[in-house]
Amino acid sequence: MEFFERFAIPHPSPAIYASMVAIALVTIGIIAGLTYFKKWGYLWREWLTTVDHKKIGIMYLISALLMLFRGGVDAIMMRAQLSVPDAELLDAQHYNEIFTTHGVVMIIFMAMPFIFAFMNLLVPLQIGARDVAFPRLNALSFWLFFAGAMLFNISFVIGGSPDAGWTSYFPLAGNDFSQHVGTNYYMIAIQISGIGSLMTGINMCTTILKMRAPGMTLMKMPMFTWSAFIANLIIVFAFPVLTVALLMGTTDRLFATNFFTSDNGGMDMLWANFFWIWGHPEVYILILPAFGLYSEIIPTFSRRNLYGYKPMVWSMVLISFLSFLVWTHHFFTMGQGALTNSIFSITTMAIAVPTGVKIFNWLFTMYKGKIRFTVPMLYSVAFIPLFTVGGVTGVMLAMSAADYQYHNTMFLVAHFHNTIIPGVVFAMLAGLTYYWPKFFGFMLNEKIGKWAFWSLTIGFVLAFFPMYITGLDGQARRMYTYSEATGFGPLNMVSFIGAAIMAIGFVLILWNVFYSFKNSSREIGSDPWDARSLEWATHTPIPEYNFARLPHVNSSEAFWDAKMNGHQLFRGEYEEIHMPSSSGVPFIMGMIFFVAGFSFVFSLWIPAVIALLGIFFCMALRSFEKDDGYHISVEEIKETERKLGGAK
Amino acid sequence: MKKKWAFLSSMLAFVLVLAGCEPLMVLDPKGPQAAQQASDIMLSIGIMSFIVIAVLTILVVILFKYRASNQPDDYEPPHIEGNKWVEALCIGIPVLIVAFLSFMSVKSNYIVESAPVGYENEEPLVVYASSSNWKWHFSYPEEGIETVNYLYIPTDRPLEFKLYSFGPITSFWIPQLGGQKYAMADMVTTLHLGADEPGEYVGRNANFSGKGFAENTFNVTAMSQTEFDEWVQEVHEKAEPLTEEKFDELLEPGHLGQMTFTGTHLEFSPAPEHTHNDVSEEGNDSEEESDHSGH
Ligand code: HEM
Ligand SMILES: [Cu+2]
Numbered sequence: 001m002e003f004f005e006r007f008a009i010p011h012p013s014p015a016i017y018a019s020m021v022a023i024a025l026v027t028i029g030i031i032a033g034l035t036y037f038k039k040w041g042y043l044w045r046e047w048l049t050t051v052d053h054k055k056i057g058i059m060y061l062i063s064a065l066l067m068l069f070r071g072g073v074d075a076i077m078m079r080a081q082l083s084v085p086d087a088e089l090l091d092a093q094h095y096n097e098i099f100t101t102h103g104v105v106m107i108i109f110m111a112m113p114f115i116f117a118f119m120n121l122l123v124p125l126q127i128g129a130r131d132v133a134f135p136r137l138n139a140l141s142f143w144l145f146f147a148g149a150m151l152f153n154i155s156f157v158i159g160g161s162p163d164a165g166w167t168s169y170f171p172l173a174g175n176d177f178s179q180h181v182g183t184n185y186y187m188i189a190i191q192i193s194g195i196g197s198l199m200t201g202i203n204m205c206t207t208i209l210k211m212r213a214p215g216m217t218l219m220k221m222p223m224f225t226w227s228a229f230i231a232n233l234i235i236v237f238a239f240p241v242l243t244v245a246l247l248m249g250t251t252d253r254l255f256a257t258n259f260f261t262s263d264n265g266g267m268d269m270l271w272a273n274f275f276w277i278w279g280h281p282e283v284y285i286l287i288l289p290a291f292g293l294y295s296e297i298i299p300t301f302s303r304r305n306l307y308g309y310k311p312m313v314w315s316m317v318l319i320s321f322l323s324f325l326v327w328t329h330h331f332f333t334m335g336q337g338a339l340t341n342s343i344f345s346i347t348t349m350a351i352a353v354p355t356g357v358k359i360f361n362w363l364f365t366m367y368k369g370k371i372r373f374t375v376p377m378l379y380s381v382a383f384i385p386l387f388t389v390g391g392v393t394g395v396m397l398a399m400s401a402a403d404y405q406y407h408n409t410m411f412l413v414a415h416f417h418n419t420i421i422p423g424v425v426f427a428m429l430a431g432l433t434y435y436w437p438k439f440f441g442f443m444l445n446e447k448i449g450k451w452a453f454w455s456l457t458i459g460f461v462l463a464f465f466p467m468y469i470t471g472l473d474g475q476a477r478r479m480y481t482y483s484e485a486t487g488f489g490p491l492n493m494v495s496f497i498g499a500a501i502m503a504i505g506f507v508l509i510l511w512n513v514f515y516s517f518k519n520s521s522r523e524i525g526s527d528p529w530d531a532r533s534l535e536w537a538t539h540t541p542i543p544e545y546n547f548a549r550l551p552h553v554n555s556s557e558a559f560w561d562a563k564m565n566g567h568q569l570f571r572g573e574y575e576e577i578h579m580p581s582s583s584g585v586p587f588i589m590g591m592i593f594f595v596a597g598f599s600f601v602f603s604l605w606i607p608a609v610i611a612l613l614g615i616f617f618c619m620a621l622r623s624f625e626k627d628d629g630y631h632i633s634v635e636e637i638k639e640t641e642r643k644l645g646g647a648k
Numbered sequence: 649m650k651k652k653w654a655f656l657s658s659m660l661a662f663v664l665v666l667a668g669c670e671p672l673m674v675l676d677p678k679g680p681q682a683a684q685q686a687s688d689i690m691l692s693i694g695i696m697s698f699i700v701i702a703v704l705t706i707l708v709v710i711l712f713k714y715r716a717s718n719q720p721d722d723y724e725p726p727h728i729e730g731n732k733w734v735e736a737l738c739i740g741i742p743v744l745i746v747a748f749l750s751f752m753s754v755k756s757n758y759i760v761e762s763a764p765v766g767y768e769n770e771e772p773l774v775v776y777a778s779s780s781n782w783k784w785h786f787s788y789p790e791e792g793i794e795t796v797n798y799l800y801i802p803t804d805r806p807l808e809f810k811l812y813s814f815g816p817i818t819s820f821w822i823p824q825l826g827g828q829k830y831a832m833a834d835m836v837t838t839l840h841l842g843a844d845e846p847g848e849y850v851g852r853n854a855n856f857s858g859k860g861f862a863e864n865t866f867n868v869t870a871m872s873q874t875e876f877d878e879w880v881q882e883v884h885e886k887a888e889p890l891t892e893e894k895f896d897e898l899l900e901p902g903h904l905g906q907m908t909f910t911g912t913h914l915e916f917s918p919a920p921e922h923t924h925n926d927v928s929e930e931g932n933d934s935e936e937e938s939d940h941s942g943h
Contacts, residue, residue, distance in 0.1 A: 404827020
């Protein structure tokens with residue numbers, strides 16, 4: 001019995017027991033459903049073993065949406081607890097676990113897969129390639145992310161969730177102050193999915209550098225591809241820092257190494273530095289692909305080319321460089337003195353300049369355009385002013401002396417939600433709506449989409465703008481409750497109402513998917529929005545090889561040139577196409593990583609060692625395996641192309 | 649255009665509240681450091697509102713003017729690569745704004761990191777403020793007094809807080825007297841504050857430190873130097889001495905009310921001043937005892 005006690009929740013509640021039952025029921029339901037409809041084979045062949053970038057993209061997308069709802073439920077519970085003074089919905093421990101998991105889930109397991117979804121779906125199509133450079137590695141990236149996400153998500157029913165904040169500062173996150181296994185989950189689950197992210201970074205950089213269509217020079221790449229390239233470059237430089245920091249944190253917790261403890265020569269400040277040397281670039285990893293999506297959507301619906309292509313590219317390059325020089329702004333208050341703070345204050349504000357350039361370029365893209373207010377465009381239009389507010393409050397925070405007053409308050413919370421929600425989340429929803437027809441063959445309903453958009457925007461303003469005020473009134477972040485005397489009550493109630501309205505918006509988006517699936521026309525052609533870049537030049541549904549003949553490119557808007565100026569995209573005869581073959585190994589490795597992670601969390605050394613050996617075995621197997629992929633013959637290509645409506 | 653109204657009205661509400669129907673704590677300073685920060689904050693809110701309003705105006709005009717329904721069906725938008733003057737302007741104006749704010753920021757950094765201006769002729773009062781889960785211990789070494797969860801301070805005199813922690817990183821914050829600074833277990837940080845009005849202020853730990861974090865607060869009472877001296881006198885007459893045993897008891901995790909002792913824990917449990925070198929003292933008070941040999 002003693003053995004099993006470690007898996008118990010240290011701090012149970014009826015909600016957690018209810019979740020356990022719900023998880024069990026859903027799992028049984030899924031297994032029964034798959035068996036009943038005889039879908040196991042389909043699932044294995046078409047999804048679990050796939051190396052197709054489009055399917056991997058879709059799996060990222062589904063995971064991201066699931067995690068969005070998990071994180072959203074956390075958010076609603078927090079806002080409900082704070083909506084009135086001295087509320088007793090959650091106690092301190094639950095509240096701490098919830099804001100910790102909310103932060104981790106939203107950044108690592110929602111926003112990251114969301115951007116990876118779009119990178120996977122779009123990059124090969126935008127550069128006219130048949131897949132990414134290393135398709136099997138790409139599948140492994142996904143399954144590592146998935147294993148990490150699952151591991152993190154079971155924490156609240158097995159062993160207990162982490163409760164030291166998404167920043168997990170030591171010594172609070174050390175064994176002295178966080179005794180239960182929650183923080184082990186944090187260290188190991190993020191580690192596993194982080195390794196996946198790092199591999200995606202390498203994969204995408206290689207893809208973009210080596211696999212562009214004939215004629216596509218770097219300065220003729222579509223803007224989303226540029227943003228993906230820069231974001232992945234940042235990943236390659238930033239994630240190793242996280243990997244090392246998490247490893248040190250793990251050994252501190254499991255093997256008493258004292259890297260970050262406050263005695264025995266450890267240094268708690270080291271963790272904060274490592275965390276933010278990764279953490280600040282991380283926020284730009286998230287925002288740049290979002291910028292990229294807006295740079296695709298705004299030109300399409302303004303019926304104009306992107307204004308200032310070159311400044312757009314250079315501003316991203318500059319942002320990526322500066323993003324590594326500002327991390328100290330997350331702890332101006334750690335006592336490094338006026339000189340250090342001054343330097344980091346200036347570098348931080350400097351980032352606002354290239355960001356501002358981008359804002360102006362989007363504005364000028366609409367200038368003299370012909371603007372259509374579709375759902376993706378509405379998100380983009382709302383993004384511009386709302387993100388500007390987020391950016392300028394960032395500049396306010398960058399004034400280090402004043403930051404002594406903002407730091408750790410709701411003002412900071414308002415700032416980063418003000419950048420992440422209109423910046424990243426709106427971009428993802430806009431991209432989802434915009435690219436939905438390309439990948440699923442039908443449009444999402446515009447009317448429901450607009451309702452969702454207005455709910456999210458109004459809800460957002462109501463939920464987060466009051467926090468600027470309560471922050472300046474002295475409301476610290478991460479407090480599970482406050483007294484009536486503080487006077488924070490009314491504005492927190494407004495926030496709660498805003499959060500509830502946002503929740504309605506998200507439900508409407510789900511409803512829209514369901515509704516449109518049943519009711520939308522399937523006769524939409526391959527270019528329903530009258531778009532401009534290469535991803536729209538292939539058929540819908542997209543054949544597995546993407547392009548029967550590789551496109552020839554003369555500008556960043558090759559497809560538009562083909563439509564408007566008679567540019568010849570596809571030339572010459574069909575040729576045999578070489579494709580990578582499917583493999584179950586990435587999925588299996590993901591599952592072994594899960595087992596290894598779980599064993600480490602609970603210090604079960606025998607299974608941990610066996611699982612690690614399994615991982616090395618899979619890697620060794622790969623180097624002995626001879627797999628040249630397979631070929632699609634010219635006849636098959638002709639047949640497919642004929643079915644899809646002939647060559648363009 | 650519902651959204652714009654929602655947006656404008658919330659901005660308006662924001663400004664109204666800022667304008668002081670009910671002063672927000674940070675914008676209602678009671679000491680020179682907080683006043684400096686409040687004026688920086690107001691200045692930056694002003695400049696930033698200007699930027700937001702400019703962007704919003706350009707946006708609204710463009711959306712209104714170039715919406716598809718406002719144009720003939722056969723209108724075909726031109727191809728515009730960019731214009732180097734427009735681009736120069738888009739870079740130039742932000743650069744100027746950022747340069748100005750950087751200048752202000754650097755200036756304020758040196759102000760808040762040194763003894764408050766205005767009280768140069770007064771000796772600073774040194775208080776060691778240390779946190780433990782989830783309490784604050786205030787040691788007055790010169791007065792030989794220690795309190796728990798409350799702080800008495802004289803007005804019109806520089807206050808020099810030496811911060812450290814007996815546990816997780818915490819952050820010592822009295823919004824109306826000035827911004828916060830971290831208290832950590834392996835080094836001592838210094839926070840310069842001052843109060844120019846007698847009164848009661850709230851103080852708290854602002855940095856999440858576990859279960860008892862929300863209640864990790866303390867009360868601050870500012871009074872004239874004479875009243876402060878009387879209080880010190882009174883404590884020496886009435887309070888019990890702080891023993892090592894008693895102090896260990898106080899460190900146990902939990903919450904305590906307010907307590908008062910004579911003597912300080914610094915005598916038997918000194919602050920971690922020499923374990924890491926204290927790098928926070930560039931400039932003004934570097935002649936202090938800090939150990940720069942480091943490691
Ligand atoms: C103009 C650009 C920006 C500037 C100048 C800026 C500045 C800052 C500063 C100074 C802080 C630290 C404040 C403190 O802890 O007291 C901060 C925190 C943060 N910012 Fe920004 N920021 C900018 C843009 C962004 C963007 C685009 C994102 C995300 C996509 C973002 C996400 C965050 C997050 C997540 C935090 C803090 C998280 C935490 O402490 O838990 N910021 N920002
Ligand atoms: Cu940052």
